Amino acid sequence: MADTTTSGLDKEQLRDLVADVLDLDVAEVTDDAHFVDDLDVDSLMALEITVRLEKEYGVRLAETELASITSLQSTYELLGHKLRETR
Amino acid sequence: MLKPLEGSWCLVLGASSGIGRAVALGLANEGVNIAGVHFDTAARAEEVEQLVVDLRGRGVEAHLFNANAAARATRERLIPELAELTGGTRSGGGIRILVHSLAFGTLVPFLPREGWEKQLTPRQLEMTLDVMAHSLVYWTQDLCAYGLLRTGSKVYALTSAGTSQHLPSYGPVSAAKSALESHVRQLACELATSGIAVNALRAGTTDTPALRRIPEHTGYIERAAENNPHGRLTRPEDVADAVALLSRTESSWLTGNTIGVDGAELHAAAGAWG
Structure with missing residues (x-):
């Protein structure tokens, strides 16, 4: 069931957040654009994404989980997983 | 003329750990109000x-703000708040002490090297310089524009022996510290007639x-602890003491320096004092 994997998480809202942090056009943040290789994200911007995600979604991300924040799709999956976990 | 620190404000950039944290605590002991910027995930909340x-x-x-100190948006948001908090344009208001203690950068060699998976990218080098050096200039510009730094204010930037001693991973940070010390000298000259002193503090090897x-x-x-003629590492509190001491004067004559706060570690011949 597709909707159970999202936990009510709105992918477009997440895309807007990432585009805002990275100061990019929303259209550039495709599902599979790699943050570092394609979008030129440095480690400070990666930290900024993490801090924003924690604030907006009320989750706490462990150091080991940060490694999976590599694209919108992977971030979406990680967040979906975290939100299900905290329910 | 010496002037008590009590009741004045200090802004610490990089306030949640290491030397920035110790400076905040040390100055609070002296009755200084603390505004701090730090950037941490929820793990450290x-x-x-x-x-x-x-x-x-x-x-x-005491007010700590969790925000990226290197971002323009952060300065735009926080400086009006700081003006409000510190009694901005009132006489006796503003920020008496600004401490730049931002430690966030890339720690990789410039060229491929055995044992290192990654090497330096342009983006990471630029980010390191921006956070650890250029942000001092931007904060100083904006705080001055708001009239929050004024006669008698002191600006300190934390540097290290990395400007003259290199480690395999430390190239980008060495570059940032060199730029930072240059920014300190430039700001000291530009702010001289405003009576604002700007100095770099070269902390010794400190366990942070x-x-x-x-x-x-x-x-x-x-090795650093053995090599320090004091027989121990620099403690964050050693640096906090130096900030408190140097800030007591109203004079801006002591300015434009890189001041060693390292127990003479830099000058000790390797292995001679252990």
């Missing part, structure tokens, strides 16, 4: 909350979270 409690427990006002992120830190810490 309790620790930061406790720091605010500890600061306020010293009888001063930033040092522990340097891949070569194990072994290096022990």
Whole structure:
């Protein structure tokens, strides 16, 4: 069931957040654009994404989980997983 | 003329750990109100909350902001708040002490090297310089524009021996510290007629979270402690003491320097004092 994997998480809202942090056009943040290789994200911007995600979604991300924040799709999956976990 | 610090405000950039944290606590002990910027994930939230409690427990006002100190948006948002908080344009208001203690950068060699997976990218080098050096200029510009730095104010930037001693991973940070010391000299000259002193503090090897992120830190810490003629590492509190001491004067004559706060570590011949 597709909707159970999202936990009510709105992918477009997440895309807007990432585009805002990275100061990019929303259209550039495709599902599979790699943050570092394609979008030129440095480690400070990666930290900024993490801090924003924690604030907006009320989750706490462990150091080991940060490694999976590599694209919108992977971030979406990680967040979906975290939100299900905290329910 | 010496002037008591009590009741004045200090802004610490990089306030949640290491030397920035120790400076905040040390100055709070002297009755200085603390505004701090730090950038941490939720994993450190309790620790930061406790720091605010500890600061306020010293009888001063304390406000910590979790934000990227290198971002323009952060300055745009926080500086008006700081103006409000510190009594901005009132006489006796504003920020008496600004401490730049931002330690966030890339720690990789410039060229491929055995044992290193990654090497330097342009983006990471630019980010490191921006955070650890250029942000001092931007904060100073904006605080001056708001009239928050004024006659008698002191600006300190934390530097290291990395400007003259190199480690395999430390190239980008060495570059940032060199730029930072140059920015300090330039700001000291430009702010002289405003009566604002700007100095770099060259802390010795100090056991902080930033040092522990340097891949070569194990072994290096022990050797540094042995090599320091005092027989121990620099403690964050040693630097806090220096900030408190140097800030007591109204004079801006002591300015434009890189001041060693390292127990003479830099000058000790390797291995001679252990």
